[in-house]
Amino acid sequence: MDESIFPNVEVTRRTVIETGTTALLLSSLPHGVLASEPDQADRTPASIELLVNGHAHTLALDPRTTLLDALREHLTLTGTKKGCDHGQCGACTVLVDGRRVNSCLTLAVMHDGQSITTVEGLAFDQDLHPMQAAFVEHDGYQCGYCTSGQICSAVGMLAESREGMPSYVTADLIQPLTELSDNEIRERMSGNICRCAAYPNIVAAIKQAMGEQT
Amino acid sequence: MDMNAPVGANALDAERIVGKPLDRIDGRLKVTGGARYAYEMQQDALYGFVVEASIAKGKITSIDTLAAERSPGVKLVLTHRNAPKQGTGNHREAHPVLTGPVVSSYGEPVAFVVAETFEQARAAAYLVDVKYDPKGGHFALPQHLGLARVPHQADGAPADSEVGNFSGAYASAPVQIDVSYGTPLQSHAMMEPHATLAMWDGDKLTLHTANQMLNQGQRVIARTLNIPIGNVRLVSPFIGGGFGGKLWVNADAILAAIAARYLKRPVKVALTRQQIFHVTTHRSDTIQRVRLGTDRDGRIVAIGHDVFSGNLRSEQVYEAAALQTRSLYAGSNRLTRHRLVPLDIPVASSMRAPGEAVGLLALECAMDELAEKLKLDPIELRIRNEPAEDPERHVPYSSRHLVACMQEGARRFGWNRRNPVPGQVRDGQWLVGIGMSAGTRGNPLRFSKANLRLDPDGVATVRMAMTDIGTGTYTILAQIAAEMLGLPLERVQVDLGDTIFPEAAGSGGSFGAASSGSALFEACQALRQKLATRAGMDPETARFADGRVATGERSINLTELVGSGIEAEGEISPGRNNQDLSQQSYGAHFAEIGVDQDTGEVRVRRMLGVFAAGRVLNAKTARSQAIGGMVFGAGAALHEDLVLDPRFGYFVNHDLAEYHVPVHADIPPNIDAIFLPELDERSNPLKSKGIGELGICGAGAAIANAIYNACGARIRSYPITLDKILTDLPKQS
């Protein structure tokens, strides 16, 4: 864990913003706590460069802007969804330098120079990414609102497992993982809620895509 | 057409396209991020942020908005002091906001801050300083049952029903079960937060809004804002789930509309996940008493079901958890009663299968208890109480294949391997049990219209103000049009989600597919008539296939008949069939559960639902919806519990970290849903029935019964969490 977040600091508007967990703390604090604090934080737009789906973008952003809102509201890449803004649902999952990240839980300014892949960047021209095609074939969605997150998460998850990263249900931490069991997939995908409950279909889609990649 | 008589053979019966397990036609948009939801429709809007009341009841004594107004980027701070006067009504008629200093439930919006950016609006919202004079209120249902009254829900069934002499028959019944069950407060927790983008063009308002029933929403918004209905347009081509939570108009729509009007600029707002729990609706908790009296052979002589639920004191909507008890089992002495407790909490309203979803959690467990007392197999008990007609209304069922569902399910699931004595089967540390439940859900039909157009390029376009909330409506409508006109699926375009299109029922109450599909069916019939007439053929015998219309040897390409384009309209009304028949879909649920012998932890190992729900319009999406419902049922049985603080009247666990819905790890891949072949000639022209809610109806009870079978713990208070099981676990030697 990041040490700087947890020392005994008095929670003021300023420290909240500096810790980079603006969304989480602001909306859990009771009204009035912040009201007396004059708005002194530095709102000078921060200039950053993001490489999104292979395209370089220079953005001047309010430093409070999450990576999720930078994508949705500033780059009009609305494929990435906001389900909770608190890291509780996974709808906002994107790949940052290949690793899956809840983009609502991280500020855009923390990713200057990094490479982001969103659901819009997975297909190659007209050809769907194998994970996308498998979701269509297995009906791995209903309303579609969790789907971008599920797909990005699944792509990132398979990459993690190829690197040998274990999960809570991995029985043997020594042997390299050969193939992911249903249990492994379900455990590793449990950060992505689907209220429509396409879960069995999503697992089937991931297994198919997994087979096609190896 | 009015649905008054059996429909007879029709062009859908060929099922060349209808019924097939086809991929969703909007699938590509959904997996590429191309499907756009309300908040995403336009980028130059101002951003709104709601400020919620932090008391449940009382009065605002002061609102200081100065700091917020001075905050960077802020354009407007709306409060009751500057909000316009609005129309009133219950939550299904109007949704006025910021009406005055009185607070009637926790989280009610007290201010709305609009700024150039989301970050600015959010920061300024926390600068609004509201002072209150709080009053005590009534919050927790169980504490205020003494205040219960008979509800008068205008759009609901009568609160009470009575047939024969229940109390006499129950008192003298040789076998009796008298049990009480409790179900908790629940939240829809759909993944897309309620969101609206509002814009005005002069007097005309367009709302991109997450709403399940657009025409209903249009009426509510017009009434609330005191503007003509013709000046309101709702647009909602994609909706990120609803489950009833987006049936009615919520504060996001009205606040955005008012602010956009004041500022003469588009304004958009999404409720935060935390706000959704208080600002929008939830499902009431219930306290239910089920009494079953039978003869020694298990034939029901008396059946009684009493239900308490709660709602905001100005509302009449009650959780109709005893409705299914009026038609599910035979028995000549019957009594059902619903009582509503007026409370000072946010509005309770419909959530997926309102009534049955929680009613069956009580009734079907009581049946399990009864079966044990009678030493009868639970399926046999239900078969013995299979009625020949609706036992209260004394009208025929439009179709009913509950017994077939139970028998087919038993065969597939291996029901005969169930040991009726609890706690006997072990798999390592797991105590394993299986359980079942019957399922039933009302099958309504609602007024809908459709427009269908065939253009010279050979593409047919369907237009309706219908919605697709993930149910697959786009796809099944395309299948119906393709089948009826003899076109390939790719040559059908479906445009939904806009009130400029013909009025439709919307998505809710399991009436969406039947109502919208039937209106489209009628439009197809009308267009076939026109095309056949132009071709000089008898519309009755003309065949539509391969893009052509044919009779005998003669065959003409449709594009030769359309001129510059040809249109037809269709409409459906419920007619008398809703009254003359008892209309439900049916199913049987089976579950295998493991209970950890030391910790009481529950794992779902297998689930199966077997359903009879009329014609299945798309085998793939129907299965998905049924499984989705079954998982919802698993959530109701095991996880979901919106906790009310009885002192302050707010929901403590108002986010997705603390309000637990099922996640991947909770749901086994070994879960399936099967539909038995059934055509219901008297439900609607499609011969279909609603399936969006059937999956949840009974699924939770099957799990609860399996838990009992696994370990002998009969938990009558949902959700069944390990702390409740622990005390009843068999002692380990």
Ligand code: FES
């Ligand atoms: S929106 Fe980021 S986890 Fe829910």
Ligand code: FES
């Ligand atoms: S598809 Fe609706 S939440 Fe997953």
